[in-house]
Amino acid sequence: MADLFAQYRGFVWGWLYRRVGRDFDLAEDLTMDTFINVGEALAREPGGRIDLDNPHRWLAVQARWTLSDYYSSQRRNYAKHERLLGPDEEGALPDFPATDELSCPEETVTGDLSALDLVAGLTDTERELIVLRFFDGLPMTRIQKRMGLGPSQSYTVLRKALATMRANAAITWELPATVVELETAA
Template identity: 25%
Template sequence: MRPDPAFGLLELYDDALPHVYGYLLARVRDVPLAEDLTAETFLAAVSALRKQPAPELSVGWLIGVARHKLADHWRRAEREQRGLRLVDSDQQDTVDPWDEEVDVMVAHEVLCQLGPHHQAALTLRYLDGLGVPQVAEHLGRTVHATEALLVRARNAFRRTYRGEEGAP
């Protein structure tokens, strides 16, 4: 009988847990949610390790799994909100709000006030540093739809940050 390949995760767990949890907590700013997503990440890792061929186990790979779980969470939250209200029809501005200096603490608070779809797009693009095609892949959207989402998300962030009318 061959040993379960997921047992390798036990050896890495103590080292990986603070990294995975820290990654998630920094993005969601909600302890219970970060804990839930961390648990989901490790459960998904066990499932992935039992498939053939098993991925190479590392902290970086676990962070990638966490990124997918976070994107899944935001997609679920977006679907829930979409069912409760009409889609916001933002007007597009030509000024890039990312050319300004922002206060990091205020920026995190503003990000938490945005809808999940905007949080997901901005976090993946600007905090994780992913390109638009990678953001689109994580969110299950086309590149063009993701570009439009990023424009709306940046506009919503800017309005909320500045305290303007019509902010989410």
């Protein structure tokens, strides 16, 4: 693997550099991701070797898959961003005013929940799994390999992390307990 990297790193970097709009840093990151994928492909082969007629072509295919994964994750992240924010918003979640005749102004809900509020109380393992799964978009099998978790253990950690995040996102309503308190509040 080290010989393959040393011999063909420049070729893979140049191939990617021409396709990412001459962005040096992005080409370097994608080159590293490509060689991670190459290492995983070699690990799946018996004996850890692949006999290639044309290593340039095989590495270009690997780089193309890596580039495709990158662009599909960017498209997915952009689509999520567009769904969350309207054209006039700059990252702030909207307020939900109580405007009907039965509501009081104090029932207005403010949507200023931050990501730090959501991940408060998560362990380091839970945070890492959430980042790899939802921000990096990795499948659970790759997360399990990277973190050294078994399938059931990884899904248990994910389930506990999501339950904690749901609890942190819960809105608590301060409503009067009795009719008398309700009338005096109005």
